[in-house]
Amino acid sequence: MSKVVLKNIDKIYDNGFHAVKNLSLNIDSQEFVVLVGPSGCGKTTTLRMIAGLEQITKGELYIDEKLVNHVEAKDRDIAMVFQNYALYPHMTVFDNMAFGLKMRKINKKEIYKKVTEIAKSIDMESLLNRKPHELSGGQRQRVALGRAIVRNPKIFLMDEPLSNLDAKLRVQMRAEIVKLYHRLHTTFIYVTHDQTEAMTMGTKIVVMNKGYIQQIADPQTIYDKPANLFVASTIGSPQMNFIDACVIAEGDLVYLKFGEFKIKISSEISENLLKMGYKDREVILGIRPENIRIAEENNCDAISLKLELVEILGYENILYLELLENNIVVKVDTRFGATVGSYLNLSFDVEKIHVFDKITKNAII
Amino acid sequence: MSRIKAKIMTILLIALALMMLFPMILTVTNSFMGSQEIENNYSRNDEELDQNTFFSMKLIPDSVTLRQYYDILIAKHKFLRMFWNSVFIVLPIVAGQVVISSMAAFVFAKLKFKGKDVLFFIYIIIMMMPFQVTLVPNYITLDKLGLIDKYSAIIFPGVFGAFGVFLMRQFMIAIPNECIEAARVDGCSLLQIFFKIALPLSKGGIASLAILSFIDNWNMVEQPLIFLKDTNKYPLSIYLSKINHTELGIAFAASIIYMLPMLLMFLYGENYLVEGISRSIINDEGVDTSEYI
Numbered sequence: 081m082s083k084v085v086l087k088n089i090d091k092i093y094d095n096g097f098h099a100v101k102n103l104s105l106n107i108d109s110q111e112f113v114v115l116v117g118p119s120g121c122g123k124t125t126t127l128r129m130i131a132g133l134e135q136i137t138k139g140e141l142y143i144d145e146k147l148v149n150h151v152e153a154k155d156r157d158i159a160m161v162f163q164n165y166a167l168y169p170h171m172t173v174f175d176n177m178a179f180g181l182k183m184r185k186i187n188k189k190e191i192y193k194k195v196t197e198i199a200k201s202i203d204m205e206s207l208l209n210r211k212p213h214e215l216s217g218g219q220r221q222r223v224a225l226g227r228a229i230v231r232n233p234k235i236f237l238m239d240e241p242l243s244n245l246d247a248k249l250r251v252q253m254r255a256e257i258v259k260l261y262h263r264l265h266t267t268f269i270y271v272t273h274d275q276t277e278a279m280t281m282g283t284k285i286v287v288m289n290k291g292y293i294q295q296i297a298d299p300q301t302i303y304d305k306p307a308n309l310f311v312a313s314t315i316g317s318p319q320m321n322f323i324d325a326c327v328i329a330e331g332d333l334v335y336l337k338f339g340e341f342k343i344k345i346s347s348e349i350s351e352n353l354l355k356m357g358y359k360d361r362e363v364i365l366g367i368r369p370e371n372i373r374i375a376e377e378n379n380c381d382a383i384s385l386k387l388e389l390v391e392i393l394g395y396e397n398i399l400y401l402e403l404l405e406n407n408i409v410v411k412v413d414t415r416f417g418a419t420v421g422s423y424l425n426l427s428f429d430v431e432k433i434h435v436f437d438k439i440t441k442n443a444i445i
Numbered sequence: 446m447s448r449i450k451a452k453i454m455t456i457l458l459i460a461l462a463l464m465m466l467f468p469m470i471l472t473v474t475n476s477f478m479g480s481q482e483i484e485n486n487y488s489r490n491d492e493e494l495d496q497n498t499f500f501s502m503k504l505i506p507d508s509v510t511l512r513q514y515y516d517i518l519i520a521k522h523k524f525l526r527m528f529w530n531s532v533f534i535v536l537p538i539v540a541g542q543v544v545i546s547s548m549a550a551f552v553f554a555k556l557k558f559k560g561k562d563v564l565f566f567i568y569i570i571i572m573m574m575p576f577q578v579t580l581v582p583n584y585i586t587l588d589k590l591g592l593i594d595k596y597s598a599i600i601f602p603g604v605f606g607a608f609g610v611f612l613m614r615q616f617m618i619a620i621p622n623e624c625i626e627a628a629r630v631d632g633c634s635l636l637q638i639f640f641k642i643a644l645p646l647s648k649g650g651i652a653s654l655a656i657l658s659f660i661d662n663w664n665m666v667e668q669p670l671i672f673l674k675d676t677n678k679y680p681l682s683i684y685l686s687k688i689n690h691t692e693l694g695i696a697f698a699a700s701i702i703y704m705l706p707m708l709l710m711f712l713y714g715e716n717y718l719v720e721g722i723s724r725s726i727i728n729d730e731g732v733d734t735s736e737y738i
Contacts, residue, residue: 133626154632166623170645179641183632231631 082144082157082234082267083109084130089139091125091291099125101291103139107284112261112268114282116275116314122291123271124239130269131237132156143235154183159228160237164244165220167212173199173223174208180231198230218249225260238270242277254280275315279303287311309364309441312434318369318398318409320434325365327358336365336435339404341383346430353435356444363444366434369398369411375427382425387418401426471502476513476701478506480694487693513698524684524699531680534596534669535662538603542658543651546609547617550650551643553610554617555625556635565614572607576667587672598672603662609654616650617643652717656710663707 084107091100100122107113115123128134129141132153141148148156159180167176174195181191199205202222212220221241228236238257242250258281261268272278278285279299287294287302287310294314295307306312312320325336334350335342343365345353353359375382385401385408392414399410401424410426418424435444475483486501517524552558553565571579583602584593592598620643628638644651666682673679681703688696711718 131626131630133629153626153629154634158630160627160630162623162627164621164623166621166627168624168627168642168646170648179628180631183637227627227631 083107083142084235084267084269085140085142085145086126086130087140087142089126089129089141090137091122091129091134092137099291100129103291103293105286105293105296107267107269109267110265112258112270112281112283113286114270114272114278114284115286115288116272116278117288117294118273118314120290121288123273123286123288126288127160127237127239127269127271130235131158131160133160157234158237159231159233159235160239161221161224161228161241163240165212165224167220167223167227169212172209172211173204173215173226176212176223177227177230180227184231194230195226198226202226202229217245218253221245221253222256225257229260229264233266235267235269236264238268240272241270243272243274257281275317279315285315287314289314305443306366306434307443309366309436309443312366312436312443316368318411320366320368321372321408322436323365323367323403323406323408324362324438326362327353327360329354329359334359336363336433338365343383343428343433344381344430345433349430349433349435353444358435358444362438364436364438364441366436367428367432369409371429371432372408372410373427373429374410374412374416375425382427384423384425387420387422387424390418390420399424471504472697472700474504474506476697477509477511478503478697479508479510479512480516482507483694483697513695514702516695517699517702521695524681524695524702526677527679527681527684528702530678531663531682534599534603534665534680535659537596537600538662539655539658541600541604542606542609543655545604546606546613546654547644547647547651548639549610550613550617550647551639553614555620555622555643568607568610572611580667580671584671593672594674594678596673596678599665599668602668603658606658609658612654612657613647613650616647620646649717649720652714653720656714656718659710660707 084105086103086105086107089100089103090098092098099120103122103126105113105126115126117123125134129136130143132148132151132155136149143156143158168179171179177195177198178191181194186194196205196208199208202225204219204222204226207215207219212223215223221244224241241257242253245253254277257268257270261281270277270281279302282299284296285299285302286296289310295302295311297305297307302311302315306315306320309322313322323338325338328335328337328342329350333344334353335344353363385403387399388402388407389400391398391400395414397412397414397416399412399416399418400407401410402408408426436442437444478486482503486503553561553568587593587598587602592601624642624646625638628642633641664682665680666686669679669683685696685699685703688699
């Protein structure tokens with residue numbers, strides 16, 4: 081039940097690498113915060129600073145309103161699950177789980193009770209006497225989770241805990257961690273590079289890139305209203321389509337023109353664009369694959385593009401169409417059938433269009 | 446064709462193995478010979494030496510006897526005393542080296558502090574220096590400390606040897622940093638991490654260091670000769686090197702008893718020893734994988 085506040089945090093490593101830049105973040109009690117971003121974006125460094133495993137170069141870190149910059153990891157009452165589980169190889173499952181409690185001088189009877197209870201809940205009761213090398217990847221991950229839970233910490237920190245598991249087990253463990261979060265109702269801070277994990281698990285997502293926070297919001301907001309081009313391209317699979325376009329006004333109507341095509345945009349968006357002085361300026365148009373539809377042949381707003389490739393996923397089809405030497409990706413129903421090489425009419429859902437500034441890459445609307 | 450090749454290879458290897466084993470076999474079989482038989486086989490006058498005549502080496506004793514063993518273990522007190530001298534010198538060195546080296550190695554492997562690399566570089570340099578190079582400064586230091594002619598003159602420099610630190614560091618570097626970090630999060634202090642995580646995970650290293658250190662120190666000759674004046678304090682290694690023709694009759698049995706502890710150590714920790722030797726080779730693993738604690 082803990083609040084974590086990071087104020088203007090900077091991390092510069094000894095080799096001069098500036099990993100985290102002026103990071104400010106409020107994590108409320110009982111939130112499931114996911115830090116997501118590509119490798120080297122500073123998400124793991126941020127987590128490690130919260131854990132106390134990495135020194136903070138500049139800024140302040142508060143846990144429950146207490147400044148903890150110089151508080152040892154052991155005194156922060158946190159538990160951490162590592163990417164490669166970090167189980168103690170020379171100890172049994174029981175000892176691995178009991179270790180943190182032993183260090184806190186809890187009596188043996190209570191340790192036994194707690195460990196067996198948690199082991200039961202994570203389905204590891206029968207394997208308590210095994211050593212880590214005798215366990216499968218999934219079982220090891222469960223033990224790592226059990227080791228964290230048994231301590232009943234104020235904050236759970238997880239550093240890409242599922243990335244070493246195979247796809248099937250990952251989905252299963254993902255659900256287990258979410259269930260665990262609902263059961264324990266404590267603060268979770270989770271690091272991943274997988275946008276699906278971020279979207280499915282977090283109550284709040286923090287998208288990071290090159291040491292900077294790009295956006296902090298709940299999953300739906302991140303998806304619907306990405307703050308910039310980076311967030312728009314990171315969240316969503318397949319990623320959002322981006323097209324270089326020009327804002328043109330013809331009478332009362334505003335269009336986004338690219339190549340020989342132009343699409344009419346909604347009055348609300350066009351009003352904003354004109355107000356912000358984007359008339360006749362280059363912008364980046366963004367549209368998610370599911371917001372493009374195959375249009376009727378007589379639709380005058382539709383654009384006609386050549387079908388390059390069809391990916392059949394079973395539950396939907398992904399179409400790749402040629403547009404100005406690039407591809408545009410469209411998600412369609414499995415019933416849709418078209419042959420590669422044929423031309424398709426596409427219409428964009430104008431309400432779902434995103435427009436980004438060409439220079440700052442920030443979302444305009 | 447390949448079968449013939451394999452056969453030739455096998456014969457060649459057997460011949461090489463026998464060549465390697467010959468001194469050992471000779472020592473074992475000759476240790477069961479009587480003193481007279483050994484005298485007859487190996488003693489000759491100086492004229493013969495000038496003519497370069499060879500010893501008459503015999504593998505099978507004329508009559509098998511345990512007389513040599515009786516002589517050294519029961520009749521001659523000197524041998525046993527020197528055996529125990531060796532034990533009194535070697536065991537503290539091994540024990541001390543294990544403790545000191547593992548602690549220093551943990552610091553070098555898993556902690557980050559200013560000047561660590563320079564300090565470790567100095568350690569490596571010291572390790573590479575032959576004993577003879579540091580002989581004079583060592584002697585002066587020990588003399589100033591008033592330790593000459595005491596066992597501690599041999600034990601202290603042995604305990605703080607650089608090789609043990611280097612070897613244990615190689616083992617400790619291999620401990621995943623995440624394990625150490627998990628222990629920190631679990632509530633361990635630095636000392637607890639060392640005793641509860643690093644040390645149990647370096648068992649192999651400790652065993653191989655103990656064995657290598659034992660073998661190395663059991664065979665030491667120069668240090669006792671230089672730092673000890675009282676010949677009664679000499680270890681067995683010196684006794685063997687000084688056996689002359691008057692004691693030739695017991696030389697083989699003495700050699701067997703001398704190598705017995707080493708042989709037992711080797712048989713006990715053969716796997717650790719191999720691992721220890723392979724880890725003591727500088728490789729990429731040894732280059733800055735340390736983490737800040």
